Amino acid sequence: MSFHDFTMKTIDGKERSLGDFRGKVLLVVNTASECGYTPQYAGLERLHERLEGRGFSVLGFPSNDYGAQEPGSDAEIQTFCSTKFGVKFPLFSKITVKGGSKHPLYAFLTQAEPTGEVKWNFEKFLVGKDGQVIGRFPSSVDPEDPKLAEAIEKALG
Template identity: 55%
Template sequence: MKTLLTAASIVALTGGLMMAVPDAQAEQKGRLMAAKTTGFYDFTMSDIDGRPVNLGQYKGKVLLVVNTASFCGNTPQYTDLESIYEQYRDKGFEVLAFPANNFGQQEPGTNAEIKGFCLTKYSVSFPLFSKISVKGEDKHPLYRYLTEQSPFPGEVEWNFQKYLVDRSGNVVARFPHRMKPSSPEIVKEVERALAVR
């Protein structure tokens, strides 16, 4: 004689084992969701001198995040980056530069060499960070966040691609590498972000 097992009787026979599977799945889903809700301020980066910098210290500021290189056709954008930084820093604006050697081997130097180049050739005063990878298997988690979890997904295309982060840590715009920081499009978005308190 065959016994008909209902869902309720299976639960009773297994001591609630059926409930354990959904619970494990929910827990795994929760972990995945937590991983995906990483925010910009959750990262700690090394500055150009190797000191740790928690990006949470920039809460309340508008940020232009740029991957840079010393030997690129876009390298003169350092001048524009410094100019827009000087123009808006008193209003709560920062430029965060992340040197990277992912494109054409155009940033081959050490952190000390990069720092010396930026200070002597372009007199930059905005924050410079240690060299990282912004593309490929060794992509830094910050750039995994920017390129995979932000509202502007997609790989970094070349040196000097830009992301605009608002005062709350939201990525609100992405600008192509050829667009100069002084362009009307970027200035308009920076001013719009700065106007929000």
Template identity: 55%
Template structure:
């Protein structure tokens, strides 16, 4: 099983968790923000959640305020915004640094993975997506401008769903 499963995380309400709680599922880990031009991607993320949840899939939102201060709210404000504005039903983690000196260990590992162009490294902006297979290994990296329901994303999800 993947070492990613053991990295300590916190849910948006501060409860301890790990990706291991989703073992056996396909995960789409996305750094999200409430005040970004890409924020409407929440709609596509929620549609993916609804379409594939009963087949062993979940989106995992990771609020991040590192890009132009576009996620300034408290945990409660973020949660309220996501549920009331976009009907988000997928889990959210606490606000997290994805780049820089305080980069969360989860993103230290995720950013080692290259995208379709062979580029690894820092997160470029909000709504960058990492697809993890049922074993917790990263099987895809999709940059910000790749929308959640793009064919390359949905095809990768469907390819890795549990049998």
């Protein structure tokens, strides 16, 4: 099983195979529009823009699981992200990332070491070119944190 085995609905309602990202290093983030960490969208977009040409992408998965901080529809989320933060990295339809009804994608991500439920919005999973989780960073780690940058650079080779 790998990250690339999943097909997800994009924020604009289209089915997309995550196999499209095979060979890329990915930063997978559960996002929310009304969270104290929401300003991280700006850093995530800068990171995406800076490294996209080297085979890197940020992927955002909105979730309303923590403090009901993502109450909007997919269309509202997309408008918020593009107008407030200029987000161009791929966003997907809102999903559940914790508990018994968590999406199978997040069941896969949270089985990687260190295992366990996603603790809050903007937790980050670093996925290698082969579709396996190679790093996990808590919400408090800024997208432009040197520890995260170092892990991404190592994965990009």
